[in-house]
Amino acid sequence: APLMEIDPRSPVPKYAQLREILLDWIEESRLGVDDAVPSERELGLTYGLSRMTVRQTLDQLVDEGKLYRVPGKGTFVARPKIEMSLRLASFTEDMRARGFEPGSQDLARRVAPASGHLARVLGVAPGDPIHHLERLRTADGEPMAVERSNIPLALAPELDRHSLAGRSLYRLLEQEYNLLLDSGEQTIEAGLCDATDAKHLGLTAGSAVLLLQRRSYANGTCVELAISTYRADRYQLHSTLDARR
Ligand code: 16G
Incomplete structure (x- = not known):
């Protein structure tokens, strides 16, 4: 040329x-x-x-x-960015489909009573016990996102007994608790990485990130509220656009 x-x-x-x-x-x-x-x-x-x-x-x-x-x-x-999946896919599934080896590192796990806000979002009573899982998600060993999942304890008792290292949460919910996530809603917005997430993600505090909030449901019951920080230097959104008819 x-x-x-x-x-x-x-x-x-x-x-x-x-x-x-x-x-x-x-x-x-x-x-x-x-x-x-x-x-x-x-x-x-x-x-x-x-x-x-x-x-x-x-x-x-x-x-x-x-x-x-x-x-x-x-x-x-730079490497091309990964196109963020806009389906109700698990991180594990999504990364595998792209040819990356998915990984997961526990940052924190605890059970705590739901605040009023969280209770409303999850559709439980304030004070109900909620699992909080904080995980660093990796692709081929590289940090990609920090995911914070909130799951009502009543839906998945003893979830804290299961190790999630290198394991899919969605799989576990399906296999152990018969919770097959079948619908969800999600917001995605621009944000700046705070110091904590920056450390986990290998970014400088204040870097651009994508903030995701996802509610997923099994059979009409809200199972998970996930609040996640994705690296904006590694992810982009892509959607196909159909003309309105
Ligand atoms: C996705 C979900 C997250 C969920 C995770 C389960 C977002 C935006 N999306 O990443 O809510 O916890 O999949 O993945 O956070 P896993 O089954 O591989 O553990």
Whole structure:
């Protein structure tokens, strides 16, 4: 393929033209994941651009998560983000389907009485005992999300007796308690990672994250309220859009 050039007469700003060029390199695999992008100086010389312009392009691509910087080393091609599943799938199922090895590390487990708010959300009485499970979820050993699950104790007594290390919670609920999750609702919003989750996820506090709240039901009964923090640098949402008829 012919090398793209910067067209000085184009109405498209130069930094945006360079962005297209670099994205082409990535899409055509001329630059692979973790490959170094030529330095600002080199790019400037090759394309006749000022260093300021080149930096603007690189900054933008870093902000978008297409590239990442290593201080003192340079700028590199980032891995493509994982498309977050918008089905009622378990983390384990979802990661396996993508060819990653799912993992789970217990951060905390306890039983505590439901606050008024939690009771309302779960449809139980305030003060009813609730399992709180806090887990770090990994894909091929890499931290991806912190998931906090709230499950009424009455629905899954002795859940705390079962180890969840390397095990699927949804599977366990199905096998041990006959709770087959069949519907749910979920909100997803942008947020900033707090210091605790940042430590678990290997991020800097204040990094962008996706905050998810999911309520899932088995046969009309709310089984789980999950409040989760997903890495925004590793996940994106994708949906198919049908025109309204
Ligand atoms: C998903 C769920 C989570 C659930 C987990 C069970 C969100 C947004 N989604 O990640 O609520 O606890 O699956 O996964 O948190 P597991 O069966 O692999 O333990």
